[in-house]
Amino acid sequence: MLVSQINPFLEYCVIEKGLSKKTVENYRHYLLVFRDWLESAGLGTLSPIQLTPEHIWDYRVFLADKLIEEETEKTLKRDTQAYHLVALRAFLRFLVKRKVPCLSPDHIDLPKREPRHIKFLNLDQLELLLAQPKSDTLTGLRDRTIMEVLFSTGLRVSELVGLDKNQISFTSGEISVTGKGGKTRPVFLNERAVFWLRNYMQSRKDEDSAIFIQEGNRRRNNGSRRLTARTVQRIIKKYAQELDLTVKITPHTLRHSFATDLLSNGADLRSVQELLGHASVATTQIYTHVTNKQLKEVHKKFHGG
Numbered sequence: 036m037l038v039s040q041i042n043p044f045l046e047y048c049v050i051e052k053g054l055s056k057k058t059v060e061n062y063r064h065y066l067l068v069f070r071d072w073l074e075s076a077g078l079g080t081l082s083p084i085q086l087t088p089e090h091i092w093d094y095r096v097f098l099a100d101k102l103i104e105e106e107t108e109k110t111l112k113r114d115t116q117a118y119h120l121v122a123l124r125a126f127l128r129f130l131v132k133r134k135v136p137c138l139s140p141d142h143i144d145l146p147k148r149e150p151r152h153i154k155f156l157n158l159d160q161l162e163l164l165l166a167q168p169k170s171d172t173l174t175g176l177r178d179r180t181i182m183e184v185l186f187s188t189g190l191r192v193s194e195l196v197g198l199d200k201n202q203i204s205f206t207s208g209e210i211s212v213t214g215k216g217g218k219t220r221p222v223f224l225n226e227r228a229v230f231w232l233r234n235y236m237q238s239r240k241d242e243d244s245a246i247f248i249q250e251g252n253r254r255r256n257n258g259s260r261r262l263t264a265r266t267v268q269r270i271i272k273k274y275a276q277e278l279d280l281t282v283k284i285t286p287h288t289l290r291h292s293f294a295t296d297l298l299s300n301g302a303d304l305r306s307v308q309e310l311l312g313h314a315s316v317a318t319t320q321i322y323t324h325v326t327n328k329q330l331k332e333v334h335k336k337f338h339g340g
Contacts, residue, residue: 098120
C-alpha cells in the first residue's frame with residue numbers, strides 16, 4: 036500500500052538524508068494529512084502505481100477547502116498548501132529512488148505562492164528596542180546582547196540559541212555557525228555586538244558552554260540552562276510590547292532588519308544570501324521589493340528632471 040511507505044520514507048529522511056528533527060516532524064505531519072485524506076476518500080489501500088494525477092488534483096482541492104478555523108471559515112494559506120505538496124513530492128521521489136513503480140513526482144505542481152510582506156525595523160526603531168533592557172543587571176545585559184548579536188549577524192533564532200563560547204573569535208569578530216542542512220558559514224559581529232558580547236561573557240561566573248543561558252539556577256527538564264528559541268521569542272516580545280511599536284517584533288524581524296539594512300546600503304544579493312545562509316538566492320529576493328522602493332526614490336531625487 037502507498038501509506039505503508041510513509042514510515043520507511045521518514046526513516047530515510049533521518050538516516051540517509053540527515054534532515055533535521057523539525058523537518059522530519061513536518062514531513063510526518065503533512066503526509067499523515069495525506070494518509071487521512073486517502074482513507075476518508077476510500078483510497079486507503081491504494082498502491083503507489085495506482086496513484087493518478089486525478090487523485091493529486093482532488094487532494095489539492097481538499098487542501099484549498101480545508102478549514103483551520105470553522106467559526107471564521109478560514110482556510111489554509113497557499114504557502115501551507117504548498118508545504119503539504121512539497122512533502123508529498125519528496126515522498127514520491129523516495130519511491131522512485133527505491134525503484135517502486137509510482138506516479139512521477141513531476142505531476143505535482145505547487146500553487147503559486149502568496150507574496151511575502153516582510154516586517155523590519157528602521158534604525159530609529161531598532162535603537163529604541165536595543166535600549167530597552169536594563170544592562171546594569173545580568174539578565175538585562177544578556178537580553179541586550181541577544182538583540183545586538185541578532186541584528187549584527189542575521190542569525191536565525193535556532194542558530195543563536197545553539198551557539199557555544201568556543202565558536203566565537205573576538206579577535207576577528209567572527210562566529211562559525213552550522214545552519215539548515217548542516218551547512219557551516221561564518222557570520223560577523225560589528226563593534227557594538229563585540230562590545231556587548233564581551234561584557235556579557237566577562238560578567239558570567241558559570242562554566243556553562245552555551246553563550247546564552249537562563250540566569251540563576253533555572254534549568255530545563257534535561258538539566259540544561261541553555262536558552263530555547265521560544266524563550267528568546269518571549270524576551271524580544273516583552274521589550275517590543277514595552278515600546279508599543281506598530282511593527283510586530285520577533286527574532287526574525289531582526290534578521291529581516293539585518294538583510295534590509297545591508298541591501299539598502301549597497302550590499303549585493305549574493306553576499307546577503309551567503310550571510311543569511313539561504314540555499315537559494317531566490318529566497319533572498321524577498322527583500323528586493325523593499326530596496327527597490329528606495330532605488331525609485333533615488334532615481335526620482337537625482338534623475339527626476
